Structure formats: structure tokens, C-alpha cells
Amino acid sequence: MSNPLEKELKTKIENGKKIFCAFFTLGYKSLKDTEEWIRICDKLGVDIVELGIPFSDPMADGPTIQDSSQYALDHRIRIKDAFSMVKRLRASGVRVPIIFFSYYNIVLQIGLFDFVKQLKSSGFNGVLCPDLPPEEDDRLGVLLRRNQMSQIFLVAPTTTEERIRKITKKGSGFIYYVSRKGVTGKQNKLAPKIKKKISEIKKVSSLPVLVGFGVSSAEQVKKLLKDADGVIVGSALVEQIKQSGKNKLKVRKYLENFVQICHPKA
Amino acid sequence: MKNKQSVPDKQGHFDDYGGRYVPETLVEALEKLTEAYHRLTKDKKFQKDLEFYLSDYAGRPTALYLAKNLTNYYGKAKIYLKREDLCHTGAHKINNTLGQALMAVYLKKKRIVAETGAGQHGVASATAAKVFGLECVVYMGAEDVKRQALNVYKMKLLGAEVIPVYSGSKTLKDATNEAIRDWVTNVDDTHYLIGSCVGPHPYPMIVRDFQSVIGKEAKLQHKQKLKKSPNYLLACVGGGSNSIGLFYPFLKDKVRIIGVEAAGEGVHTSNHAAAILKGKPGVLHGMKSLLLQDEDGQVQLAHSISAGLDYPSVGPEHAYLKSLKRVDYVSVTDAQAVKAFHRLTQLEGIIPALETSHALAYLDKLMPKTKKSESVIVCLSGRGDKDIHMIQEWDSKNV
Numbered sequence: 001m002s003n004p005l006e007k008e009l010k011t012k013i014e015n016g017k018k019i020f021c022a023f024f025t026l027g028y029k030s031l032k033d034t035e036e037w038i039r040i041c042d043k044l045g046v047d048i049v050e051l052g053i054p055f056s057d058p059m060a061d062g063p064t065i066q067d068s069s070q071y072a073l074d075h076r077i078r079i080k081d082a083f084s085m086v087k088r089l090r091a092s093g094v095r096v097p098i099i100f101f102s103y104y105n106i107v108l109q110i111g112l113f114d115f116v117k118q119l120k121s122s123g124f125n126g127v128l129c130p131d132l133p134p135e136e137d138d139r140l141g142v143l144l145r146r147n148q149m150s151q152i153f154l155v156a157p158t159t160t161e162e163r164i165r166k167i168t169k170k171g172s173g174f175i176y177y178v179s180r181k182g183v184t185g186k187q188n189k190l191a192p193k194i195k196k197k198i199s200e201i202k203k204v205s206s207l208p209v210l211v212g213f214g215v216s217s218a219e220q221v222k223k224l225l226k227d228a229d230g231v232i233v234g235s236a237l238v239e240q241i242k243q244s245g246k247n248k249l250k251v252r253k254y255l256e257n258f259v260q261i262c263h264p265k266a
Numbered sequence: 267m268k269n270k271q272s273v274p275d276k277q278g279h280f281d282d283y284g285g286r287y288v289p290e291t292l293v294e295a296l297e298k299l300t301e302a303y304h305r306l307t308k309d310k311k312f313q314k315d316l317e318f319y320l321s322d323y324a325g326r327p328t329a330l331y332l333a334k335n336l337t338n339y340y341g342k343a344k345i346y347l348k349r350e351d352l353c354h355t356g357a358h359k360i361n362n363t364l365g366q367a368l369m370a371v372y373l374k375k376k377r378i379v380a381e382t383g384a385g386q387h388g389v390a391s392a393t394a395a396k397v398f399g400l401e402c403v404v405y406m407g408a409e410d411v412k413r414q415a416l417n418v419y420k421m422k423l424l425g426a427e428v429i430p431v432y433s434g435s436k437t438l439k440d441a442t443n444e445a446i447r448d449w450v451t452n453v454d455d456t457h458y459l460i461g462s463c464v465g466p467h468p469y470p471m472i473v474r475d476f477q478s479v480i481g482k483e484a485k486l487q488h489k490q491k492l493k494k495s496p497n498y499l500l501a502c503v504g505g506g507s508n509s510i511g512l513f514y515p516f517l518k519d520k521v522r523i524i525g526v527e528a529a530g531e532g533v534h535t536s537n538h539a540a541a542i543l544k545g546k547p548g549v550l551h552g553m554k555s556l557l558l559q560d561e562d563g564q565v566q567l568a569h570s571i572s573a574g575l576d577y578p579s580v581g582p583e584h585a586y587l588k589s590l591k592r593v594d595y596v597s598v599t600d601a602q603a604v605k606a607f608h609r610l611t612q613l614e615g616i617i618p619a620l621e622t623s624h625a626l627a628y629l630d631k632l633m634p635k636t637k638k639s640e641s642v643i644v645c646l647s648g649r650g651d652k653d654i655h656m657i658q659e660w661d662s663k664n665v
Contacts, residue, residue, distance in 0.1 A: 055564065105559070130289050133293055136286060154290040158293070
């Protein structure tokens, strides 16, 4: 059963495109900044925006995203800022799909029902909680499906075939393949066996497979796209934003480059 | 009502609590660890090895000491102290680190990682790693590294690498995140030796079982001495490992069980560590339990004079026992704990850890309600040498 995001991605893939997903930490370095980045992504044709909602204890994240989260929390960024921002973006015609990325405690405290309601009314397209494996999810998935939103799960190099079946059955939108053991963050070398694992996922599921964790350079992306349907760039992008200061041009070019790689002109 | 002894279930749930809230990379490792643990509990050689190290290396069984002076002070029920302070390294922590490090050997892991707050679990991990020839890395909040220089040096003497953690609040909870991050990265050759009955399944169960030696011994010793069961059990609760260790073998018995949390400057202030009394259900460090957090779900900092109780959550089984009303949870302030520290030192010549002093402080409230014919067991979870400078500082400020 596919939802709007999944359909959109599949159509793009059928038309020979690859998917580029860009990650931003909400409120890094300010709310206004994040909002502008999402508008830029929309204009550039980025396929998905993953909006990271800061949590005090981000155990799956490496130093770059940890620091950006801490920075946002220190500047009193609240969860409700995420909802109001996306609402504003949608009202002004921004169409790029936006995924709510955060740790499960954030979701739990809002309450699953209220969370999904607010997610829907503000215009999010899906959720990814890196610390919520399918076994622990009792109702979130059902509520999301009922509201035509995606629930994205991770598959890791350590995931067994049996679990891949379970995860792909429950997940929707796309599968986030974690390229290596470890936390998020830039790396120079890609982990081995990515190809094999992607084909394992493809064997049992028709969901698009996007690769993330440690993706930073154009060379890496080109290499990954031989097997994957798309890539997710997170820490490297946050790092770019950190270094850019007020000048948005360099980061914009960085994003643009990935979009061009993923959407080759026919 | 559910059978108390059947928890956790296969997924590691203690009814609404527990479970496994971890990044996908760790699920397989936790699955394998669970299988291995069940296998080893039936492995006679493993059990024999563990028994050997617990008795000849750690010094078990520890005494159940009738504290006559303390008993006379209150003039009510008999007070017995379960002397975990007499264990090698000075606290109950070694029961768990020997068990888990031996597991790591059986699982052919070469390396252990651990988190530590005050450094007690770090020292106990480094010790166990040394005796079993394992490489040991201990993550410790940068703030704690500064405050606990002696334990840092102890770990280094024992050959462990101590890595200061600068993220978040730079304390125990952040050290735990960092240890988990290390484990996610090195999951093939590394065992994560968690220090309390917290974290994702199977850890709360494993740590409980290894610490249950406290309660099993106490039960037997009490029976031998008084030919009956005790009337009260008392232990401090931070993550909750010494308390679950004492309580677990008694859960089906007719005993009143009391867990004492750290109230810091008072549970009405924002400076306390009373996760059970003041926390709400939440997810941290791979488990669902009671958690100190703000309305957005951001984790709040715990505060206690005792570093070992300074944790914003608690083992899921305690949250479960609270929900069943099987255990009464109460709290004791910094000031009350320090008073109890001095009392035991003065009356019995035993210098207790500040953690333990919280349990001892509750005797003030409990003892007047007891009868002379009754008895109380207090888990004397650790000795207080490590806390002398804290006491010195406190006393100089509070003359």
C-alpha cells in the first residue's frame, strides 16, 4: 500500500531519476535559517528534506549533528517550532516532502495521536525515529498510515534477512540504509557490502532504498547511485552550514551539485 | 494479575516498561546477547567459573552483619547490614562486571566498553577486564573526570583507557550515549558492559540476575540467623542495581520493600534525582522507564550529592515494581544522607558510600514504626572512601 510520498518517489525513479534527501537540524543556526534552507531546497528540486528535531540525547548521531542539536537546544528551539515552520512553508507553496526526524521520546511526550495530528495539519510527509525499531512500535505506524504519511525505518549492515522482511513490510516511503556500523558523520571511505545489502532489500521489497550515514562527496554519491535509489546527506551538510557563516552561496552550490548528480538531464 | 517472576517477556518488556529502543545496527547484537545469556545461565562451566571469581576474587559471600549499635540507637527492630562494601573494589558493582566480563570472554569478545559517573563502575569494569585479559575503554563525562581524579587514575593504573565526554551535560547520561555510540561502531569485537539495570533488553535482566546474588545470600543468611524472613528491605536506587539485586529474590515473600531515591535539595526543587517519584514515562538509553524530562521530552539533569544516584532515569523493572505497588519508593535529601553517613561512621565504625547513606537515612522514618521482634535488612552497597572529599567539603560549608 503506497502513500503519496512513496508514489512520488517511485514515479521519479521510473523516470530515471535518483533521490536526493538533505538533512537539516531545526534551528541551526537559527529558525529563520532552517526555513530559508528548506525554501532553497524546494527551488533547487531537492527530493526530500529530513528535518532533524533536536533531542538532548541523540545516541545515533556523531559529533557534528550532536553539536548542532545542542546549539539549537541552547537557543531554546522547541518542538512546536517545527510544526509552525512547516505550516508556514506549506502555506507559501513549498512542496518538497519533509520528514520529521527525531528520537522517540520527543514523539512519546506529545502523545502518538496528537503527534500524528499535528504532523498532518502542519504538512509533514513522514517520520523517522532512529531509536524506534519496528518491534517497539505499537500504534505510530497505524496512525501514520491512516493519515497517508510514511514511516521510515533503518536497515543496517547487521540487519538479518529475516528482519529486512519485517522492516520492509512495516516501513513505507523508503528504506534508509545505514551505510556502516556506527553513528552519523562524514567518512572518507564507504563501507563494503553496500551493494550486497541493497540487493537483499530489493529482493523482498519494492520500497526505494536510500543510503545515508557518512555520505559527503560527489564521488561517493555517484558510486552509491549505481546500486541505490538515492542518497541522504546529513552531517556533511550541517558541517557546510557551520562553516559558511552568513554566505549561503557555497552551501547552495553544494546542494545544487547533488541535485544535478541525482537528476541528470536526459 | 501478571506473574511477577515472568518479567521481562521475550521482547524485554516489564509490562509497560523496558524494551529495546535502539538504532537498527544494535538490534542483532542485542538479540545475540540475549541468546548467549540464556545459553550461559544453563552452562555449568560458566556458572562454576563465575562462582570461583565471585568467591575467591571478589570475596563473596559478603557478611550479613547485625549492627547492634545502630539497632540500639533506634531501640526498635534489628538492623542487619548486607556488607557489599566488603566486596573487592568496595561496592556491589563487581558482581555485575565479573559476570558480564566473563560473558564477554565466553562470547570471544576482545574489548569491553563501559560508562561511568563517579568512576565506581569504571573501576569495577577495569578490574574485571584486567583479570580476564580484556581491553577496556571507559567513557566518563568531562565534568566527572575533573571531579573524580582519583578514580580516573585508578582506572588508568588498571590499564583502562578513560575517554572524557564533552557532549551534552558532560556527565553520566552523556557518557552512556557515548559508550552506546562506541558499541554501535565496534559491535563485532566489543561487549558493552553496562553498569546498572538500565538500557535496552537484555541488560536490565542480566544486571538484575548478576546482582541477585545479594538478595539470595541475604535471604539465606537471615534465615540461618533468625529462622524467619526479614520484615523490611531497604536499599538506595539510582539506576537501581544494588536494590534490584537485594529485592528480586524476595519479591514473592511477605516482606515490605522500600527503595530510596536521591531527593538532592528536595523533590519540590528542580535539583533532585527522584526519577521514580517525579519522572514521567519516557525513552532514554534504549529503554522505556520513568524519566526526568521537560514538557518537550528533553531529558533533564539529575542532581544529587551522590554521583552514583545522579541519573535522570531508573531501571525499567523498578518503574514496573512501582506500578504494581510491590515496592515503596521514597526519597532522602543530600542533608539527610550526610547525617546518616556520619551516624553509621560514628556508631559502627563503617564509612558508607554516599549512595548507601540515602538508604541508611530512611531508617529515621522507618524505625519508629517497627517492632522489636522485627528485622530490617539494609543493603550497604558500597564503602565511602571515595566520598571523603565530598563530606569534607559539605562539612566545611555546613558547620
